[in-house]
Amino acid sequence: MTAETDDFAAVVELQRAWLKRRGLLDRPWLILGAAPKPTIPDPLPTSVAHVHVKYSGHSAKRNGLPPADLTLLLHKTTAKDIEGLEIRDVLRMRRRLSRLTRLYRHFGRAGFGESVITHAERDQFILRVAGSLFASGGRDERPSNGVAMICYAVAVGVPKIIVAGVSLEADGYEYDPSIRNRRHQPEDLAALREIAKVTPQVVTTEAALGQTTGVPLYRP
Template sequence: MTVTTRRPFNPSEEQAIAADFPVLAARHAAWLRARGLLDRPWFVLGSAPDPHVPQPFPPGTAHVHVKYAGHAARQYGLPAGDLTFLLAKTTKQQIDGLDLDAVLRLRKRHSLLTRIRRDLPALGGNECALTHRERDAFIIGTLGSLFGVTGSEIRPSNGIALIAYAIAVGIPQIIVAGISLQSDGYAYDPSARIRRHLEEDRAALAVVAARYSEVVTTEPELSRTTGIPLLEGVPAA
């Protein structure tokens, strides 16, 4: 049996991936603007256990969920997601009971329909496709690297990709919760699961902390680990 090891992208490959980053960011900003999601603070909720929820939220906050974090949002009495980042392989069972308004869906490639939606954002409906290469372009374009040499994966997690996406389209304040570099498992599923992308996420979030003051967190441990500042009013412990 042959074991195939994924090779991290080298700098020239990363540069090629991110070549059309400004155009890509502008297209997605137009789609978000058409849905009233652009010029508002975002509360980006991941699925790590025991997320810290700010009280109150800044006025006009959009609730943005990473994959199935909407289940955790319901547990904490939070609104349905204004935007949800889903995978192409997401099943009906995984999102059963969730109210999905706008969806950013990760796909291997664009179909004719997703290209039309991409090029005509005002007519594109409430779902927008993001290819794997485009996701990588958002990470490289904002953070400078995929950090594939720091750990066993070749890129950070999709939670980090969504933070990079928010930075790229110009969201004025990005409040991060439910993302952990320590805890396994999921807020809506108590069974312990090993969390991947830890070293890549740690390296990426350190760059976020150094470059982007609009990104804050409600998670004290994440703040201590990465240097991302705590949201004003959130206690440090």
């Protein structure tokens, strides 16, 4: 086993411990992206944890869903980006670890209300689950943060992962139709097709996504 493998295994275990303390590890997750007109599952598992990718909490509010139990946010996220949202536990993605985060990890903790993964660790979650970053020669060299969150959930051992609000076809965002540019489609397509082959615990409510990628449809 290489030092890199050892290091990543330690990151996974820290994340697992952090999620377990918050009661999130052994529950099914509804991972909500921000694609237009998300298909909200009905009914949801009674113990489901609501997990929002970046600013999809705005989409959740529009569709009658509760605040997120866990939100993936970026280092560059501003107060305006999440204005009006109730933010609870946060998985924060940063370019590098802060001194405080390194101190937490030294003592075997991932954080308190906020845990951190670096961009490099995000890539490792994708690589360990899907086997590649699927760089397609465009301006993006990896799948979207929505796919990264799916891979994170798989890697830490979430038993059921329900994906909604993720599209490879629709343009724009549910919470802001004026933003038209959606990136990562080729990378997401390749990654989700591979995820469909190796992770039966990942299902989707989006019929078009399932048909294109082979990810099974969610059945209540």
